[in-house]
Amino acid sequence: MSWFFLIVAGVGEMAGVIGINMVNREKSLKSFIWFIGGFVGSFVFLTLAMNTIQMSTAYAVWTGIGTVGSAIAGMAFYGESADWRRIVFISMIIAAAVGLKLVS
Structure with a gap:
């Protein structure tokens, strides 16, 4: 169940970052709810996940999901660039998070 919580936390992190972009584009109640709700949900589920998953692994996976997402x-x-080099570095982030899980 902890891994499910960690994935939900990562998706919440991604939602919070998208919310930041929404707030920068248009300051509306919807944008602020998306921004605040994403990060609050993210921290709640990260806390739940870290009850049984090591901090270093949980943090790496959480930030990896947020960054890649x-x-x-x-x-x-x-409309951000989808250059092949960006894809390579995104793949490296995923590989690093998987690597941490494999060695812990």
Whole structure:
């Protein structure tokens, strides 16, 4: 169950980052709810996940999901570059998080 919580926390982190972008584009109640709700949910679920998952692994996976998810959302919805080099570095982030899990 902790891994499920960690994935939900990572998705919340991604939602919070998207919320920051929404607030920067248009300051509305919806944008602020998306921003605050994403980060609050993210921290709640990260706390639950860290009850049984090591801090270093949980933090790496959480930030990895948030980073990779935000980069992909930026490419898909906000017209950010999808250059092959960005894809390579995104893959490296995923490989690093998986590597930490494998050695812990």
